[in-house]
Amino acid sequence: MKRKSNFIQLKIIISGYGKMGREIEKIALQRNHEILCTIDNESDWEKHINLVKQADIAIDFSTPNSIINNIIKFFGAKVPVVTGTTGWNDKFDEIKKLCLEQEQALFYASNFSIGMNILFAINKKLAFMMNSFPQYDVKIEETHHTQKLDSPSGTAISLANDIINNIDRKEKWVNETTDINSLLEIKSIRSGNITGIHNVIYNSNVDTIEIKHTALNRTGFALGAVMAAEWLYGKKGFLGMNDLLNF
Ligand SMILES: NC(=O)c1ccc[n+]([C@@H]2O[C@H](COP(=O)([O-])OP(=O)(O)OC[C@H]3O[C@@H](n4cnc5c(N)ncnc54)[C@H](O)[C@@H]3O)[C@@H](O)[C@H]2O)c1
Known part of the structure; x- marks a missing residue:
């Protein structure tokens, strides 16, 4: 992480390099963050494990089948996670418990717009x-x-x-x-x-x-996710858009 006055430059891992992952990459670069690597399947995990350990934050928009293992692996590397991946509501309580017990940071939103x-x-x-x-x-x-x-x-x-x-x-x-x-x-x-x-x-x-x-497009979701990453950096806990927007 580099800090210039109030501006934070994060070293980001993009997990899930599909439609959303590519949009997040664009927005993160526009906001002067660094993309350490992208992970789009199991073998990318093996290839990039050393980069994962150097990351400030991971942003995951992957699949319902991969999200749980991805969160557990990022927690193992002590990397805070922002995720918008949907379809894992049945595992929600289990992951929340793990996050709080291990004093990790996880930001989940079913919709980042x-x-x-x-x-x-x-x-x-x-x-x-x-x-x-x-x-x-x-x-x-x-x-x-x-x-x-x-x-x-x-x-x-x-x-x-x-x-x-x-x-x-x-x-x-x-x-x-x-x-x-x-x-x-x-x-x-x-x-x-x-x-x-x-x-x-x-x-x-x-x-x-x-x-x-x-x-109208995916830009609103991607911008919300990158803003959540900037906000989450340095925090702990299981957090979401209500914490970020303070409605
Ligand atoms: N919360 C929000 O605001 C929001 C907005 C849009 C989409 N979504 C959700 O985000 C998820 C991704 O959406 P998308 O449209 O980009 O889908 P997508 O199918 O275009 O991309 C998913 C990517 O995940 C990759 N993947 C598979 N296994 C992986 C693994 N083990 N580790 C990392 N990546 C892996 C796939 O190869 C694929 O490229 C979906 O669950 C979708 O519902 C959420």
């Missing part, structure tokens, strides 16, 4: 208000490109959990069509090259209330 995080805050507030209006039923729709591996999206799951925590009549989410009032429907659509669209829709017999976020 600032706009989406504003919508997360609105979603919570709206759900809190709609708890008093049972004439409205709520559902979520998310649309992504056809290569996306997980369904529903991590962002849709975050939106759903915030609704369930605020609306007493909703008990859990399902990723299918349902008429059961206690279930929150998440509809997942996979189509073309769509970066990410999320809608939360409240329907009554007389009107519809809808909040919607459309990501």
Whole structure:
């Protein structure tokens, strides 16, 4: 790490050199950080293990199958991790425990876009208000490109959990069509090259209330992830966008 006045230049490992990894590389270089290496498969790990040990931070946008091992390996090298990889919610508590026990640093966000995080805050507030209006039923729709591996999206799951925590009549989410009032429907659509669209829709017999976020490209996610890396450097704990943005 080099520091010039308030500016920090980080030595970054990019883990997962796919669509997001390449976008993160562009943004990190624009912000004058150094990319020590990129890791895109298991053999890259063996090749670059000495560079990993010299890193200030790792940014991982890999796959649901590789993320857990990647986090454990970065922890082993005492390298703080920023990750946006989705599809590992079932391992969340285990990794959080490991992070806190080992006094490591992990920053996870299901969505790094600032706009989406504003919508997360609105979603919570709206759900809190709609708890008093049972004439409205709520559902979520998310649309992504056809290569996306997980369904529903991590962002849709975050939106759903915030609704369930605020609306007493909703008990859990399902990723299918349902008429059961206690279930929150998440509809997942996979189509073309769509970066990410999320809608939360409240329907009554007389009107519809809808909040919607459309990501126009991947730059917003990549910028959020690099800003999270700059913020995380020197901190410990299991952290996320609420800590960074302080909403
Ligand atoms: N949180 C957010 O804001 C956000 C935004 C966009 C995408 N995502 C998520 O980020 C992840 C990556 O998305 P993408 O669109 O770049 O996917 P992608 O398929 O383009 O890239 C994933 C890359 O991971 C690599 N990989 C496989 N095994 C690996 C390993 N062991 N170590 C390191 N890399 C490995 C693959 O070779 C591939 O290049 C997905 O889980 C996606 O849902 C999150």
